[in-house]
Amino acid sequence: MVNNKIKQLRLSKNLSQEQLAEKAKVSVRTIQRMEAGDDASIETLNLVAGALGVSVKELFDDSPAQKNKIRNAEENLQYQLKSRHDEFKTFKHIYLTCYIIVMMLWGVCFDFLHNDAWSAIMGVLWIGGWMLMGQLKKLITLKWIDPKLDLKYPLTASRIDKDREDK
Known part of the structure; x- marks a missing residue:
């Protein structure tokens, strides 16, 4: 007991x-x-x-019988949190790289358009793209990244700090 x-x-x-x-x-x-x-x-x-x-x-209360179990539990959790943070950080870097490339390519399209109407449309879409890409990152995180990381690192699934690194 x-x-x-x-x-x-x-x-x-x-x-x-x-x-x-x-x-x-x-x-x-x-x-x-x-x-x-x-x-x-x-x-x-x-x-x-x-x-x-x-x-x-x-x-637990400070019980000597539980100290070893508690230490092992904390070590397992910290290992999974660190691994999860590392993988999430990699996703953020890949997403940011793609984000910058897409927006730069979109911006380059301005040089090839000599029609004022098309330039205005591309400008509006380019500004809208900056706003939409942040929301797209949240959607990808919620629908695909978090569920996969929750399965891979089950001890972190119920943690509110699972996608944030300690600073």
Whole structure:
């Protein structure tokens, strides 16, 4: 039997067991078992801690029996967060490179157009492109990048800081 603070933390955030389970991407039965004091895997501890917005260490009282497990859970989480941040950063660099190339090519089209009407249309589209490309990045991130990274790094799926690096 493990003494933990999961129930107190859940109640302090006004979450039901079902809401916490959904947020942590685990079953309600898992939450019930954890609150009853049953042992859980490192991955499950990380998911629940992430859903509650706390570290794994904050799920437990200072118990010497849990220190090794907590340390392992934190190390696993930090490894997955760093790997995820690195991959997300690579996506941002690739997107930015494509963004600049597309906008430069679009701008070059102005030189080849000698018709004032076409130049005006291209100018409006070029300015609109600057505004739309930021929204396109958000769409790509939400629809394709985040789901793939959530599958690859499951401990980071419920984290609010999953796509931001610490500065």
